[in-house]
Amino acid sequence: MEVAPAVCLLLLASVSLLTTVHSGKVLVFPVDGSHWVNMNLIIQGLHARGHEVTVVRTATSWYVKESVPHYTSLTITLPEAISIEKEDFFVTFLVKMLAIKKEGGSPMAFVSFYWEMLGALSKIHQQASMVGVQMLEDKTLMQKLRDTQYDVVLIDPGLPVGVLVAHELGLPTVFNVRWITSGEGHFVVAPSPTSYVPTSGMVLSDKMTFLQRIRNTLQYGLNTFIDKFVVCPVYDRLVEKYFGSSLNFYHMLQAADIWLMRVDYVFEFPRPTMPNIVYIGGFQCKPSSPLPSELEDFVQSSGDHGFILMSLGTLVKGLPKEITSEIAAAFAQLPQKVIWRHAGERPDNLGNNTLLLKWLPQNDLLGHPKIKAFVSHGGTNGIYESIYHGVPVIGVPLLFDQPENVLRLEVRGAAIVLDVTRITTESFLDAVRKVVNEPVYRNNMKRLSGLHRDRPMHPLDTALFWIEFVMRNKGAAHLRTESYKMPWYSYYPIDVFCFLTGLVLLLTVVFVKTVKFLCCRIFGKRKPKQE
């Protein structure tokens, strides 16, 4: 069987079926930071297709610019008291967690850290909810939004305040989502059996031991608890204030028309899904462009050995010095060249082969033919870019979903994962040498890359199609179950179970009593005679 790229006969028949929307209007509620990178791409796509996009941002927004050609912004100014400073917040957070982990971490230390984390989570959501308050209280603004006649509200429900505004405006919603309130998006909208679906926060695969399944179930309970008692109450207060007590916020999340899920199954473990979940994982990926000449010269100077790329993302400036020293020492011993994104203090023991940069064209480097491996913290964007380009990974996860992300590559044999608190020169060197020199890692990643690219449509086109679908059809109610409106004891059919169990018991009792009664009547009279 010969496999070859070819003219796409398949799609020709489809072109005539497709309709597009002219001059639609989209209201966007993004999440700042790395999430914005994704949302901005979709906004650029919508703009290119002739839609008018309005982006809601706060005055202290980190990445979401006020004035950009491809969208209009709507800036909300929040009371300063509760604003969160980006870098301080995450660096403090990381340093604390690394310290607890390194010290072996007593259960009490973890509980106290977890408690602090919940406080931070609640604080972040409170800040986000203030955007809703400011908007809903501003009658002039709301009237202006109503008059604009938006067609759809596009929301990153990591901070889901846009759902309240969409409800007030009576507009259909599309989610651009992986994380929602306190966990992964699927858990809000699709059945998630804990027997084979690893819960958010658990670094587990879909094949678990008995003890792992117990931990997974307990974590599921914990996540549900956080949703119910930490995150949703923040928004439920607004729901009650503005829409009355007959609604609850969790149901408003479940009512979203389309979930554009930033997931692909070369990465995620197969799990139940729903008809209104559309997979767009890797929609940000694109072929690489040529490197700037000085970077290209550096890369070419690596000869046949090639080069290694290291980046730990944008949220964290750099690792503590004792860790970077170990890593620098390891890099210095490699025949490869190394390009390292590092904004912190320069390690003293840096090798001649290692180039430190504060910013680098990650996608272009990952797509370069001379790249051998990618040392990554495991942020979703970087993971999908490495899958797209087929570059094996050495995972150094730090925070949030990063340990879960790199695990997904590790179980597919496409990555080696290191514990950042236990990194030594030897362990780091060993991992990098294995990934670079043993073909199995690269081959596995190439296989994932092939599967990921083998799609009938580019995932960005898929995302744009479904946003326009919702605009054209004023929602997608036919794809969305309304089972969430059922009482929980009917959804999990406890009422039916109790009724049927009761019935069986009743019938058994009646049967036994009848048999006893008959026995008494028949044998009860005879027995005395026999005696």
Add this chain to the structure above:
Amino acid sequence: MEVAPAVCLLLLASVSLLTTVHSGKVLVFPVDGSHWVNMNLIIQGLHARGHEVTVVRTATSWYVKESVPHYTSLTITLPEAISIEKEDFFVTFLVKMLAIKKEGGSPMAFVSFYWEMLGALSKIHQQASMVGVQMLEDKTLMQKLRDTQYDVVLIDPGLPVGVLVAHELGLPTVFNVRWITSGEGHFVVAPSPTSYVPTSGMVLSDKMTFLQRIRNTLQYGLNTFIDKFVVCPVYDRLVEKYFGSSLNFYHMLQAADIWLMRVDYVFEFPRPTMPNIVYIGGFQCKPSSPLPSELEDFVQSSGDHGFILMSLGTLVKGLPKEITSEIAAAFAQLPQKVIWRHAGERPDNLGNNTLLLKWLPQNDLLGHPKIKAFVSHGGTNGIYESIYHGVPVIGVPLLFDQPENVLRLEVRGAAIVLDVTRITTESFLDAVRKVVNEPVYRNNMKRLSGLHRDRPMHPLDTALFWIEFVMRNKGAAHLRTESYKMPWYSYYPIDVFCFLTGLVLLLTVVFVKTVKFLCCRIFGKRKPKQE
């Protein structure tokens, strides 16, 4: 917002991503009857894209021809003793069921009929399984199939014997499916909460009362029982004989790579699904062609009143005479013309406006601008064609899934459903007049039609893409959960539940005992003093 057909920018970016397979080889196990109409379309598509297709048929096949340009056939001759005569079988079946229903149907009559139906089901599967026996016993044939080096086995698992042959050949499988063994395909592979997913055999929507949910749950149990004790044992005997006792047939069904599901959510109620389920509902639909001139003349003679189409499918020649008389009398009173597919006895009271035909170009008539309504038994093909062309339906369901199918249009306000055993001239006339004259039925069907056609790809192209995907990638394991391999008590986490409940009980007992012990020590000594 202006909505208009437009050049499909979306898809241009995708073309370069797509690869195709040249001269792939596909082994097909179809199901005869109306299922073959669907499968044959996919085979034509595969042939047109350069693949060699071999179709396994029996010597007594009704529809699957031996010699056709677009496929090679492999004919299996079965012992005559167990062959089922098509027309006798289904007509006898229908007549019996109608008789029971008409007589009011005592529970015992239904049980006895149901028992007979189970016997027939078992007989059909035994015949199908014999195809497997004949093939697996024929070592020369199996060696020839191995030597041919097929890339994929395409199976309609309504009669799933092909799964055994695919297993023996070690080939990936694609299902073209709506019905499998004893129920709808989703029930084998996706979570199916009985609280809002109507079970096969239940004429229920996704919004059920408490009593309906009880019936739905009981039917779910019954279907599971039939799978376990009537259908699967037929194949499990072969599995044990040819592959050993460590496998079971149900798991082999669950291991299919891709499920091309003949379902679309304008028709089906939204329900949980899985990543390896691909929806191709309505893939047989296409624009209408011009009618033969005499039929066009007849249709045109209807003037502004338009015409009504009636067809009860291919399995049943015609209804009993007393019913057709009532229908004929109703038709005679309409200002519309009527085209009626009817192979049985001609009713005496047929009106001048009614044309009886033994065969008719259904799709071309449904796509004709003068059509007003479709009187249909509710076979899937006809239902999808009526959705595609936006023609409202008067449903007269007879057998199998037909009552469930027409219910799905009825709850969307696009059909009126009649009980065939209770049809009178008045009730039939009333239903037809309502559907023809009240715009709500046509408007609802037009809305469904719009949603159904609003797709990024034609569903036939989707089907071909995924078959080739499996050929290119030698399966689709990354989309398929292997959770079915878990023991049932782990899948439904009963072991975890028992452990956690046990733990809580143990801790409670220890706590209570400790408190009691301490109380006794502290207060137990004091009390006597107080006395």
